[in-house]
Amino acid sequence: MSAPAPAPVPVPDVESLTSWVADAVAAPSMHNAQPWLFRHRRSAGELVLRMDPGRTMPETDPDSRGLHLGCGAALFNLRVAAAHAGWHARIRLVPDAAEPETLAVVTFVRPDGEEAEDTGVAELRPAIGRRHTSREPFRDEAVAQPLLDGLRGAARAEGARLDFAGDWQALDLLDLVWEAEHMEEHSPAARAEIARWASEGIPPDALGPRRYDGRAPVRDLAGGRPVEGRGTAVFERAPCLAVLGTREDSREDWLRAGQAMERVLLRATLDGLSTSLNSQAVEWPELRRLLRDPLSGMGHPQMLLRFGYGPEAPATPRRPVSEVLVVE
Structure with a gap:
């Protein structure tokens, strides 16, 4: 008698993955250029993070180091969102000279005895929507x-x-x-x-x-241009x-x-x-x-x-998920 077929490996649905990418793109990036692209390969169960070549900065970031920091921040938000939903993001960093635009490949698994949870990450989920870069004065109060x-x-x-x-x-x-x-x-x-x-x-x-x-x-990002109402x-x-x-x-x-x-x-x-x-x-x-x-x-x-300690900073706009995520 043949052995029973192995149970299918659970994978997150497209709706869940799309919501995690929405959290990922709330990450900070150099001048809010948002230099990331995601591709979901459903057949392989992978989410690929790539740099957006149209959002590089050859003058101020010639080696794309700052771009990588922004994409890494988005990758961390993805981990947080997945962990909050009960999944573990298994990440393989793959910067390769042969394919420089591909930065990471992510698969998602349910944590078990063999796949430990991303410790201390899920609890950070409420901060994703609240974190904004502040260009306001802070109080002269020491941080404990x-x-x-x-x-x-x-x-x-x-x-x-x-x-x-x-x-x-x-x-x-x-x-x-x-x-x-x-x-x-x-x-x-x-x-x-x-x-x-x-x-x-x-x-x-x-x-x-x-x-x-x-x-x-x-940094004064107004670049000397007048901004109405700015004091x-x-x-x-x-x-x-x-x-x-x-x-x-x-x-x-x-x-x-x-x-x-x-x-x-x-x-x-x-x-x-x-x-x-x-x-x-x-x-x-x-x-x-x-x-x-x-x-x-x-x-x-x-x-x-x-x-x-300062006033709450306003949010800056983000590219819609439909612009940065392709589902194959």
């Missing part, structure tokens, strides 16, 4: 040490490192950001690229006020700054850094913190390496983050 420790742990869980700057280190970081601003001012091509993407992806109410005083490194403000004098980095600097490391960045941001959001990102100094190779604390075990800085 237990919260900082939790953010360090969030980065560490994804194989990255988050180093908070002490007083003198913060001044050094700010000097590098100011230098990056100066270099950007003298690069018409970079300014034009930033203006293009910022005008498309960041509405006026999300630009925040111009900095009148204070030391917070908040000035005093930002915090002692910003809470941290550098996110990785030991190595391959394309896989950039994708891991993006996942770590989003895990940190979602954890901070649940903890009641406002957050902002600043990539200016890491966009210039000669400045990027100077962001690293020489006493740190970090090898390669990937992003500068700012934390604090």
Whole structure:
């Protein structure tokens, strides 16, 4: 007598997967360019993450490192959404010189004794819709040490490192950001690229006020153009700054850094913190390496983050799922 046929392996339905992609695309990306594309291969039970070649930034992100961070952040949101629905996202990072646009292949399984759950990820789901990059002033109020420790742990869980700057280190970081601003001012091509993407992806109410005083490194994405109703403000004098980095600097490391960045941001959001990102100094190779604390075990800085207590930031628009997801 022949053996009974094995039970079919459960796979998520298209409706569920579409909703998870909707959560994935809520991730932050450089100038909100949203450089991701997804392809669901139903016959293989796979979801493929690819970069969108039409959303690269050759002037300010020539090696697409920032693009990879954004796609990694979207990948982490996908993991969160799947875990919240009771699935485990099994991810294979596949940056390959032969097919550079393919970044990851994801399959989904039900957690069991052999496939452990994505620990601590499902609980972050409420933060996906609440996390918004803030370009507003934060209060001059110190973030409690237990919260900082939790953010360090969030980065560490994804194989990255988050180093908070002490007083003198913060001044050094700010000097590098100011230098990056100066270099950007003298690069018409970079300014034009930033203006293009910022005008498309960041509405006026999300630009925040111009900095009148204070030391917070908040990038002015208005690019000098007048914005009706936009005022000035005093930002915090002692910003809470941290550098996110990785030991190595391959394309896989950039994708891991993006996942770590989003895990940190979602954890901070649940903890009641406002957050902002600043990539200016890491966009210039000669400045990027100077962001690293020489006493740190970090090898390669990937992003500068700012934390604090501020007003709720507005959402920025996202491409519809129908534009970024193809179901085969």
